[in-house]
Amino acid sequence: MTVVGRVEVFWGLADDPTLLRRAVATVLEVAIEEVHEHRLCPRCGSSEHGRPSARVTGRPAPHVSLSRHGEHTVVAVCQHVAVGVDVDVASEPAWVRREAVGKALGVGIVEDVREPGPAWVTIAAPPGTTAVVAVDQPDAPVVVTREGPATPVR
Numbered sequence: 001m002t003v004v005g006r007v008e009v010f011w012g013l014a015d016d017p018t019l020l021r022r023a024v025a026t027v028l029e030v031a032i033e034e035v036h037e038h039r040l041c042p043r044c045g046s047s048e049h050g051r052p053s054a055r056v057t058g059r060p061a062p063h064v065s066l067s068r069h070g071e072h073t074v075v076a077v078c079q080h081v082a083v084g085v086d087v088d089v090a091s092e093p094a095w096v097r098r099e100a101v102g103k104a105l106g107v108g109i110v111e112d113v114r115e116p117g118p119a120w121v122t123i124a125a126p127p128g129t130t131a132v133v134a135v136d137q138p139d140a141p142v143v144v145t146r147e148g149p150a151t152p153v154r
């Protein structure tokens with residue numbers, strides 16, 4: 001059965017350049033060499049930085065999101081709808097939620113919250129941080145799998 005809000009979350013270290021590709025390869029069950037990662041900056045159009053995307057030839061592009069805080073990087077992959085993930089200091093839960101929702105909507109930080117807005121959940125995060133996953137599908141049950149800082153992809 002298709003669970004629209006099914007999101008697979010992967011944690012790694014901040015300097016890990018292949019985490020996004022490994023995460024997508026794991027979800028789509030392909031070799032990492034088959035995953036092509038792209039960046040597009042919504043502000044300047046650069047492909048050197050900005051919002052990540054991933055593609056596997058012959059497959060529908062999965063929705064991905066990435067966030068870094070301190071030594072931690074988190075990647076979220078959803079095969080059905082746009083997804084946003086954010087990790088930041090635990091003292092700013094409202095900010096983290098707005099970031100994650102903004103990423104799911106593809107608009108950066110949310111200023112006018114659309115109603116009904118994306119569904120979101122708080123996920124397990126490293127000590128001292130809080131993390132939120134959002135999907136651009138109102139009322140979708142957000143089902144997070146593979147989450148947990150203790151289980152980084154290797």
Ligand SMILES: [Zn+2]
Pocket residue numbers: 041042043044045046049050
């Ligand atoms: Zn830029």
